[in-house]
Amino acid sequence: SPAVSMLHLELYYHFTTTVFDSLAQRHEGSATSLETIIQASLSTPYLMHELLALAALHLSLVRPSQGTYYHTQATQLQCQAIALFRAREEDLNAATSLPTFLFSAILGTHVLCETLRFCTEGPSLATFLARFVQYTALHRGVRAVAGRTWDTLRQSAIAASWRVAESTPGVALGAVQQALLARIQAAKLGAVITDHYRLAIQCLPFSGDSSEPVASLTPQASCSRIIAWPVHVPQEYLAYLGQGRPEALVILAHYAVLLHQHRGFWVFGDAGAGLVVAIAEHLGTEWEGWLAWPQASILES
Incomplete structure (x- = not known):
């Protein structure tokens, strides 16, 4: 050679x-x-x-x-x-x-x-x-x-x-995160599973009370925290995701909106929108309410 x-x-x-x-x-x-x-x-x-x-x-x-x-x-x-x-x-x-x-x-x-x-x-x-x-x-x-x-x-x-x-986002949840957590709490999945989902939602890098993903962060910090999210979520959440649990997929759809908001970054590309669509098709009409915000977000931008 x-x-x-x-x-x-x-x-x-x-x-x-x-x-x-x-x-x-x-x-x-x-x-x-x-x-x-x-x-x-x-x-x-x-x-x-x-x-x-x-x-x-x-x-x-x-x-x-x-x-x-x-x-x-x-x-x-x-x-x-x-x-x-x-x-x-x-x-x-x-x-x-x-x-x-x-x-x-x-x-x-x-x-x-x-x-x-x-x-x-x-x-x-x-x-x-x-x-x-x-x-x-x-x-x-x-x-x-x-x-x-x-x-x-x-x-x-x-x-x-x-x-x-x-770094991970603070404990204060934005409006979108609060709404998602409220749905999960209302589903009465049990304290342990609910807490795992709460931590995964808390790690989503939304900014303050805004419904805009990481709106107040610089592009560098935004993308870095988006990349870091899968590392910071509880291991149990990843297990639920691997099992295809609907609530875990809904949280992933919210994460996909973050990817979509930064689709100009070549690492993400158009994956966010495609992921929201795939999750919605998989879960069907029964979960439309849960996915209303992610679906609206990819259509609006």
Whole structure:
């Protein structure tokens, strides 16, 4: 094989000239300089592989005529990145906190994009739900390992990024969340299940009393918190989602509105609207009242 891979150089160039800027406009990485990311990746093979993987994924979307080729490359590079990361799990320490944080954030973005952009068109809702639950398990698993070293990030140059990534919305619920929670409480599902749903609803990054998703946040913070939602919800909620419980699907439909509000971000695309429609078709007319707001929201914007 050649000593220099022209493909990898192409992907590296694409990340530094295009992908990073797209993330900086919409994601927590905006508070992390390109130079910081590049320096970290040059000494951390698993991070470098994931940067290249994300660049390949982006190219698969913006160059549809070569989509299959770049998507295959993205998958292979991501698998290599995860294998390299797992091989270094025992070596993670305070000195590796920066690359592990970046790896977790970028991998999470990659796998969410993969799930949303490639599993909401064509496959059944059940297939999407299975992939979504798998995505959250992978992202949570990597974060659990990487997070052991993150205390040092509070005083680091990327402290702002770290705070956004780790923060969750406050306990005060907006009007839409309150209405959704009231329906779930009225359904009398039992205290334990209701509390799991309450926590999942509370994690939805709506702003204050507004019915507008994350209206008061910057685009970077908005998208970062949308990406973080599946990581912060209770594990039990994800189990209910995997089982296809209607109330869990309704909450997911509200999350899909957040995706739709930020559909200009290539990671989300048009997945939000498609997900609301798929959930509504699956649940049928019996759940129309529960889905009135999500359905109206995707029609209005």
